[in-house]
Amino acid sequence: MSDAYVVGDPDGLSPLQVELRDAIARELHAQLALRGERIELADLPEVSYQVTIQVERAIRAWLPAR
Numbered sequence: 001m002s003d004a005y006v007v008g009d010p011d012g013l014s015p016l017q018v019e020l021r022d023a024i025a026r027e028l029h030a031q032l033a034l035r036g037e038r039i040e041l042a043d044l045p046e047v048s049y050q051v052t053i054q055v056e057r058a059i060r061a062w063l064p065a066r
Contacts, residue, residue: 031051
């Protein structure tokens with residue numbers, strides 16, 4: 001990871017990609033906190049599900065209202 005990434009330069013990502021990256025990072029951080037800083041192999045389906053929910057929410061926030 002470059003220092004530019006850490007200080008906020010999105011490395012050429014679109015605003016949606018930045019939002020998705022941040023949603024995934026927030027959920028992974030939350031999952032690691034819930035699981036004592038360790039994700040077991042058996043927990044991957046649940047972690048993946050929770051990440052998917054956060055990605056869906058981020059995408060829905062970007063879609064125009066129907």
